[in-house]
Amino acid sequence: MTRDDLIDFVYDEAGLLDDMLWEDWKALFAEDGRYWIPLEWQQEDPILQPSLMYEDLLLLTVRIERLAGERTFSQRPKSRCHHLLQRPRILSMGEEDGVYKLRTAFIYTETRGDLLERYSGWVGHHLVDEDGALKIKQKRIDLINFDAPFSNIQLFI
Amino acid sequence: MERYRGNPQAIADLVKGYAVHRDTYVDPEIFDLEMEHMFPNCWVYIGHDSQIKNPGDFITSKIGNQPILAVRHRDGLVYVMHNRCPHKGVKIASEPCGNTGKFFRCPYHAWSFKTDGSLLAIPLNKGYEGTGFDADKAAEGLPRIENVRIYRGLIFVRLAEEAMSFEDYFCDSLSTVDNMADRSPEGELEVLAAPIRYMHQCNWKMLVDNQTDTCHPMVAHESSAGTAVNVWERAKKANPDMETPMAVQLYAPFMAPYEFYEGAGIRVWPNGHGHSGVSGSIHQDYDDIDGYLGKMEAAYGTERAHRILGDVRHNTNYFPNIMVKGPVGILRHFIPLAVDKTLVESWVFKLKGAPDKLYERALMYNRFINAPTSIVGHDDLEMYERAQEGLLSNGNEWINLRRLWEEDEAEDTTEVVNGTSERQMRNQMYAWRKFMVQNMESSLEAAE
Numbered sequence: 001m002t003r004d005d006l007i008d009f010v011y012d013e014a015g016l017l018d019d020m021l022w023e024d025w026k027a028l029f030a031e032d033g034r035y036w037i038p039l040e041w042q043q044e045d046p047i048l049q050p051s052l053m054y055e056d057l058l059l060l061t062v063r064i065e066r067l068a069g070e071r072t073f074s075q076r077p078k079s080r081c082h083h084l085l086q087r088p089r090i091l092s093m094g095e096e097d098g099v100y101k102l103r104t105a106f107i108y109t110e111t112r113g114d115l116l117e118r119y120s121g122w123v124g125h126h127l128v129d130e131d132g133a134l135k136i137k138q139k140r141i142d143l144i145n146f147d148a149p150f151s152n153i154q155l156f157i
Numbered sequence: 158m159e160r161y162r163g164n165p166q167a168i169a170d171l172v173k174g175y176a177v178h179r180d181t182y183v184d185p186e187i188f189d190l191e192m193e194h195m196f197p198n199c200w201v202y203i204g205h206d207s208q209i210k211n212p213g214d215f216i217t218s219k220i221g222n223q224p225i226l227a228v229r230h231r232d233g234l235v236y237v238m239h240n241r242c243p244h245k246g247v248k249i250a251s252e253p254c255g256n257t258g259k260f261f262r263c264p265y266h267a268w269s270f271k272t273d274g275s276l277l278a279i280p281l282n283k284g285y286e287g288t289g290f291d292a293d294k295a296a297e298g299l300p301r302i303e304n305v306r307i308y309r310g311l312i313f314v315r316l317a318e319e320a321m322s323f324e325d326y327f328c329d330s331l332s333t334v335d336n337m338a339d340r341s342p343e344g345e346l347e348v349l350a351a352p353i354r355y356m357h358q359c360n361w362k363m364l365v366d367n368q369t370d371t372c373h374p375m376v377a378h379e380s381s382a383g384t385a386v387n388v389w390e391r392a393k394k395a396n397p398d399m400e401t402p403m404a405v406q407l408y409a410p411f412m413a414p415y416e417f418y419e420g421a422g423i424r425v426w427p428n429g430h431g432h433s434g435v436s437g438s439i440h441q442d443y444d445d446i447d448g449y450l451g452k453m454e455a456a457y458g459t460e461r462a463h464r465i466l467g468d469v470r471h472n473t474n475y476f477p478n479i480m481v482k483g484p485v486g487i488l489r490h491f492i493p494l495a496v497d498k499t500l501v502e503s504w505v506f507k508l509k510g511a512p513d514k515l516y517e518r519a520l521m522y523n524r525f526i527n528a529p530t531s532i533v534g535h536d537d538l539e540m541y542e543r544a545q546e547g548l549l550s551n552g553n554e555w556i557n558l559r560r561l562w563e564e565d566e567a568e569d570t571t572e573v574v575n576g577t578s579e580r581q582m583r584n585q586m587y588a589w590r591k592f593m594v595q596n597m598e599s600s601l602e603a604a605e
């Protein structure tokens with residue numbers, strides 16, 4: 001993988017979310033991939049420290065199917081989202097463990113009906129090469145104001 | 158126009174039992190009166206004493222709209238005071254928790270206070286000589302609140318100097334707190350982390366009402382729990398050897414049918430307390446956790462350990478604004494900010510001496526159900542916010558609470574009823590009426 005491959009992956013991943021192509025987005029995850037939103041500054045443990053989300057493919061599937069559900073009233077009207085990314089920084093080319101690591105500053109916007117909310121932070125990608133394709137081992141979202149009370153965040157940062 | 162201030166009868170008329178007037182949820186004047194009258198008359202939860210273990214440790218909280226400060230003094234006791242400097246009113250502590258050392262120091266003019274709230278020193282003290290300062294309220298330091306009770310670590314405070322005693326207020330209802338604490342082999346709960354915070358654009362009572370609303374999960378949460386069940390069944394079909402993951406064990410029971418909730422029962426206590434899940438609950442079928450039962454039996458003996466773990470109460474509301482989920486170890490605090498704005502803080506307790514897996518499960522439950530990123534939370538908040546808007550309709554000014562209502566329904570009693578009854582919602586509103594008008598002067602009478 002080249003540096004450009006990694007950087008393109010991060011932009012393309014956000015593009016799938018903006019286009020609400022949830023199934024295509026989910027397909028970017030490795031079998032044991034995780035989506036994580038910590039609730040503490042520089043949090044290390046997703047299990048014995050509280051998080052906003054720590055989800056595997058099964059739980060992400062539930063979320064995605066729910067968004068399209070006939071009786072998902074919190075999606076009437078539907079939400080939309082927008083990811084504005086700074087250029088990703090490559091923290092590791094995986095020389096030691098085969099895990100590519102990137103960190104990207106973002107502004108995320110989620111809107112529904114007349115409401116619009118903005119969130120800022122950093123997204124950390126842990127990526128692996130599976131048969132020539134990059135897959136997400138872990139996508140981690142650190143919000144600058146993780147300790148503030150939010151209203152509903154229904155889509156994916 | 159003030160319709161309710163000084164008019165206790167008009168307030169009492171808002172609660173008919175089988176119906177509640179929408180002004181209890183949408184009227185700003187009623188909200189102000191809740192803050193001025195109802196909250197001070199109640200024993201209100203402000204935090205847990207494991208958050209302030211060492212001298213100088215403090216937490217800040219709110220009772221209604223009142224900023225509160227609780228601190229561990231060097232005598233080992235917890236002192237509770239109003240969080241405002243007696244000088245210019247500056248909040249003494251601005252963070253949710255911390256350690257202040259031996260004293261508090263106001264950042265504005267350096268007035269300092271011992272950790273029991275008493276005044277320690279004022280710079281350039283001679284400026285107050287001969288001014289009558291010694292007799293001033295300010296000389297007492299941070300305004301102390303005397304009515305404080307700690308029960309199994311839960312700190313309850315009553316602002317009103319004259320009102321119901323702690324014992325009369327809670328009667329037998331603290332058995333849920335006992336059960337939650339007894340689930341620790343050491344009988345102690347511990348707060349290890351900040352709560353999950355979640356902003357709601359609705360009245361705080363929407364949340365209180367929802368806690369024992371057993372006729373909504375299979376409807377409102379079909380989208381989340383129902384989808385979880387479907388996705389899991391598909392995964393299981395593809396791979397029959399898979400064991401039911403913890404996540405599915407937490408979600409799936411939300412889809413239990415009406416009959417399950419009917420049989421599980423609801424218990425009401427005096428003063429608005431009550432709980433769902435008397436003889437069973439959605440928490441009853443979680444996997445056993447390795448090593449836990451053995452520790453419990455060693456601590457309590459076989460018979461008592463099984464009795465503690467067999468009591469799987471669903472949601473216990475303590476009037477006015479907390480819910481305790483004993484079998485999971487979660488406490489939810491519904492903090493009123495405005496008539497249509499409520500901050501929900503959901504805390505997880507670590508059961509001292511119990512395996513970490515229990516804490517892991519409680520944290521998972523909290524983020525699945527009580528977080529702004531929780532799909533179950535999305536379902537509920539959508540309903541609360543639609544109700545907050547819908548209640549503005551003049552087509553009907555009443556909220557209907559008639560399910561399993563009976564003529565002459567007893568107030569302030571202990572009773573177990575059908576688990577789909579709206580009895581506990583009525584029970585809360587009877588207490589609301591009582592504590593709203595308690596000690597309230599009637600300006601109509603005074604005028605006569």
Ligand SMILES: [Fe+2]
Nearest residue numbers: 373374377537
């Ligand atoms: Fe619910």
